[in-house]
Amino acid sequence: MSRVIKRVPAEYVTEQIGGGVICPKCGAGNWKRTTPEKCPICGTMEVPDPVRYIKRRIPGYVEVRCDCGETVICDGFTNTCDRCGKDYNWNGTLLAPRSQWGEETGETEGDIILGV
Structure with a gap:
């Protein structure tokens, strides 16, 4: 019986963009300094x-x-075991065999594979 061995929840991280000084002419920047100086490349004031x-x-x-x-990482809509070919959803639930997919809706396996 397959079982979930690890759940890693989604998280939000805050990232800093910018800061430091940048040359408006050549685009060179120094992210460690915060006080403007003359650009060492082109001489323009940063x-x-x-x-x-x-x-x-x-x-x-x-x-x-x-x-x-085998360990299967479920991070997408359908996740397939590389060893035996069983399919799992994003939550780690074992899905029905592919031969049964579309049985309720009348889809064929070709429709499912092609995404029609």
Whole structure:
């Protein structure tokens, strides 16, 4: 019986973008300094680069121990075991065999594979 061995929830991280000083002419920048000086490349006066913060989502995933012993990482809509070919959904639930997919809706296996 397959079982979930690990759940990693999605998380949001705050990242800093910008900061330091940047040359408006050549684009060279120094992210360690905050006071403008003359650009060592082109001699133009550098300008402060404003600090901005963004939130970025890091998606979660589920690890499942398949019946065959292989570990399957479920991070997409359908996740297939490389060893035995069993399919799992994003939550780590074992799906019906592919031969049964579309039985309720009248789809064929070709329709499912082609995404029609």
